[in-house]
Amino acid sequence: MKEKKLWGNINAVVALLVLLFMLVPIIVIFVNSFNSSQFFSFPPEGFTLKWYERFLENREYKTAIAVSLKIATLSVLVALLLGIPASYGIYRWKSPVSKVLSSLFLSPLMLPGIVWAIGLIQYYSIVNLTGTTAGLVAAHIILILPYVIRLVLSSLSYLDFDTVNAARTLGATSGKAFLKIVLPAIKPGVIISAIFGFMVSFNDVTISTFIAGTKNLTYPVRMYVELRTEGLDPLAVAVSAVIMAFTIVIALLAEKFWSWSKYL
Amino acid sequence: MSFLEIRGIVKDFDDTKVLQGLDLDVEEKDILVLLGPSGCGKTTLLRIIAGLLDPDSGSMTLDGKNLLEVPVEDRGIGFVFQKYALFPHMNVEENITFGLKVRKVGKDEIKKRLDDVLELVELKGYEKRKVSELSGGQQQRVALARALIIKPKLMLLDEPLSNLDAKLRTSVRVNIVRILKKLGITAIMVTHDQVEAMTMGDKVVLMNEGKISQEGRPKDIYFDPDNLFVAEFLGSPKINVLKVESGCMNGINVGKEMLSKWTGLDERAIPDGTFYLGVRPEYIAPADDGIKGKIEHVEISGADTNVHMELLGSGCVMRVSSGSVEYSEGNDVAVAFRSGSCYLFDSSGKRIR
Ligand SMILES: Nc1ncnc2c1ncn2[C@@H]1O[C@H](COP(=O)(O)OP(=O)(O)OP(=O)(O)O)[C@@H](O)[C@H]1O
Numbered sequence: 001m002k003e004k005k006l007w008g009n010i011n012a013v014v015a016l017l018v019l020l021f022m023l024v025p026i027i028v029i030f031v032n033s034f035n036s037s038q039f040f041s042f043p044p045e046g047f048t049l050k051w052y053e054r055f056l057e058n059r060e061y062k063t064a065i066a067v068s069l070k071i072a073t074l075s076v077l078v079a080l081l082l083g084i085p086a087s088y089g090i091y092r093w094k095s096p097v098s099k100v101l102s103s104l105f106l107s108p109l110m111l112p113g114i115v116w117a118i119g120l121i122q123y124y125s126i127v128n129l130t131g132t133t134a135g136l137v138a139a140h141i142i143l144i145l146p147y148v149i150r151l152v153l154s155s156l157s158y159l160d161f162d163t164v165n166a167a168r169t170l171g172a173t174s175g176k177a178f179l180k181i182v183l184p185a186i187k188p189g190v191i192i193s194a195i196f197g198f199m200v201s202f203n204d205v206t207i208s209t210f211i212a213g214t215k216n217l218t219y220p221v222r223m224y225v226e227l228r229t230e231g232l233d234p235l236a237v238a239v240s241a242v243i244m245a246f247t248i249v250i251a252l253l254a255e256k257f258w259s260w261s262k263y264l
Numbered sequence: 265m266s267f268l269e270i271r272g273i274v275k276d277f278d279d280t281k282v283l284q285g286l287d288l289d290v291e292e293k294d295i296l297v298l299l300g301p302s303g304c305g306k307t308t309l310l311r312i313i314a315g316l317l318d319p320d321s322g323s324m325t326l327d328g329k330n331l332l333e334v335p336v337e338d339r340g341i342g343f344v345f346q347k348y349a350l351f352p353h354m355n356v357e358e359n360i361t362f363g364l365k366v367r368k369v370g371k372d373e374i375k376k377r378l379d380d381v382l383e384l385v386e387l388k389g390y391e392k393r394k395v396s397e398l399s400g401g402q403q404q405r406v407a408l409a410r411a412l413i414i415k416p417k418l419m420l421l422d423e424p425l426s427n428l429d430a431k432l433r434t435s436v437r438v439n440i441v442r443i444l445k446k447l448g449i450t451a452i453m454v455t456h457d458q459v460e461a462m463t464m465g466d467k468v469v470l471m472n473e474g475k476i477s478q479e480g481r482p483k484d485i486y487f488d489p490d491n492l493f494v495a496e497f498l499g500s501p502k503i504n505v506l507k508v509e510s511g512c513m514n515g516i517n518v519g520k521e522m523l524s525k526w527t528g529l530d531e532r533a534i535p536d537g538t539f540y541l542g543v544r545p546e547y548i549a550p551a552d553d554g555i556k557g558k559i560e561h562v563e564i565s566g567a568d569t570n571v572h573m574e575l576l577g578s579g580c581v582m583r584v585s586s587g588s589v590e591y592s593e594g595n596d597v598a599v600a601f602r603s604g605s606c607y608l609f610d611s612s613g614k615r616i617r
């Protein structure tokens with residue numbers, strides 16, 4: 001009994017430590033974004049909003065975030081449009097070929113991003129896609145697609161196909177049965193993969209660095225470039241804080257409207 | 265021409281032959297019960313009729329129209345699935361009205377038909393319930409209502425009672441028949457359960473290995489089996505089958521005279537060579553001057569008692585009313601077959617008439 005309690009306490013302490021380890025950088029960033037000192041210091045020297053003002057005046061960061069949002073949204077939409085039918089095809093077409101196909105679709109998950117990126121640059125320079133929006137979106141789609149297919153397939157494994165058959169006998173065409181029965185059944189997989197996919201695209205540095213070009217600098221690439229050249233800039237800290245706050249708000253809103261965490 | 269006419273349906277799955285040239289006729293407003301061992305192709309046949317599967321060859325007409333040319337969604341055939349296949353994200357009302365909404369039926373008409381069908385299946389007041397919050401029997405009724413509301417020309421029910429407990433089955437069984445009869449709907453129902461088959465069907469069809477073994481009124485199929493398979497499939501306990509080889513049973517010489525005396529059949533009717541003699545347990549009764557046997561095991565199942573005995577070197581069951589006479593294991597008995605109750609089958613299992 002006593003031993004059990006001891007173990008329970010140890011578990012709680014470990015969990016708390018892990019949580020702290022995750023939360024500390026977030027807290028440091030928030031606190032430091034208000035630090036009046038030009039250089040990183042902890043505890044902060046004084047309170048200021050000037051880094052946020054600088055961010056609001058900074059066209060480059062604002063465009064970079066806009067580019068990131070645009071690329072992520074486009075990539076997620078197209079990846080869903082491609083990934084959902086592909087998963088449904090793999091699910092319906094139960095043959096050895098479909099097994100091979102589904103592992104092929106998942107392989108980008110296992111490949112080191114940088115290896116793939118190097119291949120992509122060479123390929124893109126041949127087909128003239130380097131630095132184009134289409135090229136960047138296409139690359140991000142490939143990054144996202146494995147998540148979509150994986151998660152939608154796992155949702156599909158819970159689908160009782162006789163519900164689709166029932167809809168058909170009741171007068172639904174195969175298209176209508178897909179919309180009214182299959183889509184609602186795979187909604188969890190679609191929502192989670194959209195959220196994951198958005199994050200993957202929004203946060204990607206490796207692929208985007210290689211093929212973004214100057215026109216399509218996404219915000220992590222811009223930040224990475226600035227960090228490499230200028231060192232840790234309070235402006236970058238403020239931008240990070242904004243993005244972090246934004247993410248948390250979105251996650252909370254999504255939770256409120258779709259309660260997405262229950263699907264995780 | 266029958267209402268539903270099925271001719272020469274063949275269906276293979278890769279290398280499993282499932283249906284092997286099946287013919288079937290269903291008359292309008294009849295309830296036809298499909299009975300058969302597991303894996304004989306009952307579900308496959310229903311799915312082919314509904315259009316959920318395509319046959320490899322054969323033809324089907326419903327009400328004179330070629331069914332194979334009509335896509336599933338236009339066939340107007342109601343299907344009740346074994347596990348109900350209710351739409352989990354819809355409530356009771358949404359489930360039931362699905363078939364009307366996809367056909368763009370008007371709001372008032374939907375409301376009216378929903379009310380009618382809810383009344384019929386006794387689910388008034390459950391409209392807004394989630395289907396996962398219903399009992400098995402209620403889910404079954406939602407599945408039935410969902411299929412009924414489209415006013416199907418034909419209703420297919422795949423083991424609709426198999427997920428209900430024994431007590432509920434009886435009442436649901438009566439209800440389904442009542443509803444189908446009231447609406448005058450032609451139906452094909454699959455079951456494993458012979459009591460269900462006997463009590464629900466206007467016609468019973470026994471399937472075996474992708475073909476129809478026998479079809480007829482429940483009474484006929486039980487009392488007048490065409491072959492050994494049908495005789496053995498129906499009845500509980502199973503019919504007793506005694507093998508006769510050139511006048512011998514398990515080496516005991518019986519001869520035509522004896523056989524004639526036991527079965528009440530004319531001596532000339534008894535074949536030479538190898539054949540089978542079938543007699544149902546309820547047609548065996550104790551008789552002082554009868555065939556001598558030994559009681560091996562006694563089983564009381566309520567009103568009836570099954571007396572398992574060794575008779576002419578084979579295991580045999582006699583069914584008697586409980587309590588009339590005391591039977592104990594190890595005792596000797598003498599029994600007789602009720603006259604006219606023995607069936608003869610040739611060595612291939614075909615009935616000798
Ligand atoms: N999609 C399929 N692919 C391959 N074989 C199948 C498929 N569906 C059914 N079968 C096979 O066809 C045969 C008949 O199946 P079916 O489901 O029609 O039997 P059933 O008579 O309904 O049996 P049960 O009483 O157990 O439901 C079985 O041997 C089964 O394994």
Ligand SMILES: [Mg+2]
Pocket residue numbers: 306307308422
């Ligand atoms: Mg079946």
